[in-house]
Amino acid sequence: xxxxxxxxxxxxxxxxxxxxxxxxxxxxxxxxxxxxxxxxxxxxxxxxxxxxxxxxxxxxxxxxxxxxxxxxxxxxxxxxxxxxxxxxxxxxxxxxxxxxxxxxxxxxxxxxxxxxxxxxxxxxxxxxxxxxxxxx
Numbered sequence: 001x002x003x004x005x006x007x008x009x010x011x012x013x014x015x016x017x018x019x020x021x022x023x024x025x026x027x028x029x030x031x032x033x034x035x036x037x038x039x040x041x042x043x044x045x046x047x048x049x050x051x052x053x054x055x056x057x058x059x060x061x062x063x064x065x066x067x068x069x070x071x072x073x074x075x076x077x078x079x080x081x082x083x084x085x086x087x088x089x090x091x092x093x094x095x096x097x098x099x100x101x102x103x104x105x106x107x108x109x110x111x112x113x114x115x116x117x118x119x120x121x122x123x124x125x126x127x128x129x130x131x132x133x134x135x136x
Contacts, residue, residue: 003030003033003034003116003117003131003133004034004035004036005034005035005036005038005113005115005117006030006031006034006036006037006038006115006117006118006119006133007037007038007039007106007109007110007113007115007117007118007119007120007130008037008038008039008043008074008118008119009039009043009106009118009119009120009122009125010043010046010047010050010102010120010122011050011120011121011122011134012027012030012118012119012120012121012133012134013039013043013047013064013068013119014047014050014051014054015027015119015121015134016028016031016119017051017056017061017064018054018056023121023134023135026133026134027119027134030119030133030134031119034073035073036073036075037071037073037074037075038074038075038077038109038110038113038115039074039075039076039077040076040077040078040079040102040105040106040109041076041077041078041079042079042101042102042105042106043102043106044065044068044076045102046100046102047061047065048061048062048065077109077113079105083105083108083109084101084105086108087101087104087105087107087108088101088104090104090107090108091104097124097127098124099124099127099128100124103122103124103125103128106118106125107125107128107130110130115130116130116131117130117131117133118130118131118132118133119133119134120132120133120134121134121135121136123136
């Protein structure tokens, strides 16, 4: 399966970054085959602390994110107050789910951009009706 337009989530970026992850090759394959990527500043903000908590070098993680921003295929969506408040409302309306604020923002952006596929291991994307491309 190939996804021309792909949302990049934190866990998917981590799989693509970490050469020792069992999903690395698959993540890189999806990354290379996509025509366009979309992600948010919330995902990037989440990436560095997640990579640090997993024991990755901080400087390498920062370089990875900085290099990602130079990809012409990447569209970085900056989350403003309106989107932030809409994501908060989504969380309040779905108290039975354990979505993070970053997840809720991602779902909104994916809906706005009409994206179906996401480079992620997070099952919350499936709960929200999207297709996650990497196994847990």
